[in-house]
Amino acid sequence: MTIPAVILDNVVKRFPLTKALDGVNLAIDPGKVVGLLGHNGSGKTTMLKIIAGLRRPTSGRVEVFGMTPGVETKKRVAFLSEVNTYYDWMTVDGLLNFVKSFHPDLCLEKAAELKEFMKLKGAAKIGALSKGQQARLKLVVGLSRQADLMLLDEPLAGIDPPSRAKILHALVGELRQEGQTVIISTHEVKEAEPIFDHVVFLREGRNVLEGDAETLRAETGHSMEELFGEVLE
Amino acid sequence: MQFEIDERQPIYRQIMDALIRQIARGHWPPGGKLPSIREVAEGVRVNPNTVARAFQELERTGLVETRRGEGTFVTIDTKVIKDCREETAREVWAEFLVKIRELGFTNEDVQRLAAELKEEGKR
Amino acid sequence: MSKMFFALYRKELGGARNIFLTILGLILGLGVFLLTRISTWGYWQVFGFTFLPLAFLVFWGMFRAFAIVREEWKEGTAPFLRSLPVSGWSIIGTKLLAVFTEWVVLVLATLTISALFYAAAPLWGAEWVKLAELPNLVERIKFVAVFGASIALGVLLGSIIFQLAYLLGRTVNRFSGLVSIAATIGLIYLTSKSSEILVRWLSFAPSINFINLESVDIFSFTTATFLVMLIEFALLFLVTGWVMEKRVES
Incomplete structure (x- = not known):
């Protein structure tokens, strides 16, 4: 039996005024492309941050490749935040070299290709990049690595609509490592729909519907976009 | 593709x-x-x-x-391909029959239609 | 491992470049300003003022240690930093080391300026003693070394207290600022209280005596103080690293 990439067992995350996660149970098999679908404030970011080891659950059990999130799991995980979290004063190449010191799996040749694809200059200061360029930059950083688990929080935010489909397909297609598990959070389901193996619908901190995308299509006769509307409205 | x-x-x-x-x-x-x-x-x-x-x-x-x-x-194995082709054709045919019967067509009507369409195709 | 540590250390130095250069500029600027004041204020007066930045640097070092942690959250870079596969101790350790490096360089810059003023005293006709001719030179050097080391250790101790206090504030989702302030007061109280007790326990530790310094016949410095600060720093560092790794959120 293979160890699941991610296990969440009755995970609760309480904030002073809200419950971001309210008892999430989830097991994700390695190699899957998972869509974490929900509106803003449904707990998507909190869930990804808990998996990334940046936040701790109030209660419940979290396992990433069979381990509690920590230094060991961080070696195998790439977390790409929705907003820019990189140092403004670094250059694009400076950042890539910095990340490479921690993740030997980062391939500079691939990074060069990706920079070209994303139209980013290596000498550019991160603070001087536009929002859209910063959104592309994190994809360059994440995809240059061969992380076993990639966590993408709203990767389409800040990417212009014409490029979205292209980037999404590159993401799960030619750019993805063999066997890499990918979790993508989004509230824009239409564009991302065909790339998911597995979908998790999150509403008010609970996964209200979850399953294999194809099975859900066969069972309900609905697209994920339609289900998103039905389950989450 | x-x-x-x-x-x-x-x-x-x-x-x-x-x-x-x-x-x-x-x-x-x-x-x-x-x-x-x-x-x-x-x-x-x-x-x-x-x-x-x-x-x-x-x-x-x-x-x-x-x-x-x-x-x-x-x-x-060309036989497997042939069988598959036949089977798919039967599925398509079955779907067609369901739809045409919804219009109230009988088997005779279908044959008549097929013959007429064949004539049209020749011209 | 050492590669990651070095990369973090370089990152901290790189991120602090602007503020470091600003302070260095201020110190040099003060030197130039003092140079123009010699004729009005008199040489010895001005020479005394060249040491002024040292007092400021003691506080600045501790403030920087606090700011270098806080910036990660203020600038929104904490999630990235904490997603790297490094321990909390590495993060805190490299930050302290970077601040300490800057601090030492700035102290040395200040002392260099003072030394240049001293060496140039005859230019202004000031009554001047050659260093080698100072009485009790060895005792004086020993005193400066011990005194400097204590100050440096004190700055490190203060630094880790401010860092820990800030991080403790970050472990709660509300009233972070209040918790940080309370933690600062609490930690200072705790360290000074435990210092008293520990110094008493370590009363067997030897003293360093300085003989015939200026007007004082014997000036005694107990190494217990030094040891206590070292122990407290080590303990606080362990706790701070742990909080950084396991308790804070980003």
Whole structure:
């Protein structure tokens, strides 16, 4: 039996005024492309941050490749935040070299290709990049690595609509490592729909519907976009 | 391979059906090599995992076989291809019958229509 | 491992470049300003003022240690930093080391300026003693070394207290600022209280005596103070690293 990439067992995350996660149970098999679908404030970011080891659950059990999130799991995980979290004063190449010191799996040749694809200059200061360029930059950083688990929080935010489909397909297609598990959070389901193996619908901190995308299509006769509307409205 | 997918139906089934039709009409000849999973995934713009699933299901029908490290090939057993073609044709026919009967057509009406359309086709 | 540590250390130095250069500029600027004041204020007066930045640097070092942690959250870079596969101790350790490096360089810059003023005293006709001719030179050097080391250790101790206090504030989702302030007061109280007790326990530790310094016949410095600060720093560092790794969120 293979160890699941991610296990969440009755995970609760309480904030002073809200419950971001309210008892999430989830097991994700390695190699899957998972869509974490929900509106803003449904707990998507909190869930990804808990998996990334940046936040701790109030209660419940979290396992990433069979381990509690920590230094060991961080070696195998790439977390790409929705907003820019990189140092403004670094250059694009400076950042890539910095990340490479921690993740030997980062391939500079691939990074060069990706920079070209994303139209980013290596000498550019991160603070001087536009929002859209910063959104592309994190994809360059994440995809240059061969992380076993990639966590993408709203990767389409800040990417212009014409490029979205292209980037999404590159993401799960030619750019993805063999066997890499990918979790993508989004509230824009239409564009991302065909790339998911597995979908998790999150509403008010609970996964209200979850399953294999194809099975859900066969069972309900609905697209994920339609289900998103039905389950989450 | 390129076609519009219907997101309301399982995508792997649609890919599988499309490949079966292509094999049936000889687009991929017996013993011929199918495009790779990556190529199909890029053409249809879906996740390679979905295409892999379509290939697996296709293999189960005996219509194709995967050789490790070489790719997926159409069977050289022409009988399997012929059977599959017949079977698919029957499915299409059955679907057609359901629809035409909804219009109140009897078997005689269908035969008459077929004959008339054949005449039209000749002209 | 050492590669990661070095990369973090370089990152901290790189991120602090602007503020470091600003302070260095201020110190040099003060030197130039003092140079123009010699004729009005008199040489010895001005020479005394060249040491002024040292007093400021003691506080600045501790403030920087606090700011270098806080910036990660203020600038929104904490999630990235904490997603790297490094321990909390590495993060805190490299930050302290970077601040300490800057601090030492700035102290040396200040002392260099003072030394240049001293060496140039005859230019202004000031009554001047050659260093080698100072009485009790060895005792004086020993005193400066011990005194300097204590100050440096004190700055490190203060630094880790401010860092820990800030991080403790970050462990709660509300009233972070209040918790940080309370933690600062609490930690200072705790360290000074435990210092008293520990110094008493370590009363067997030897003293360093300085003989015939200026007007004082014997000036005694107990190494217990030094040891206590070292122990407290080590303990606080362990706790701070742990909080950084396991308790804070980003």
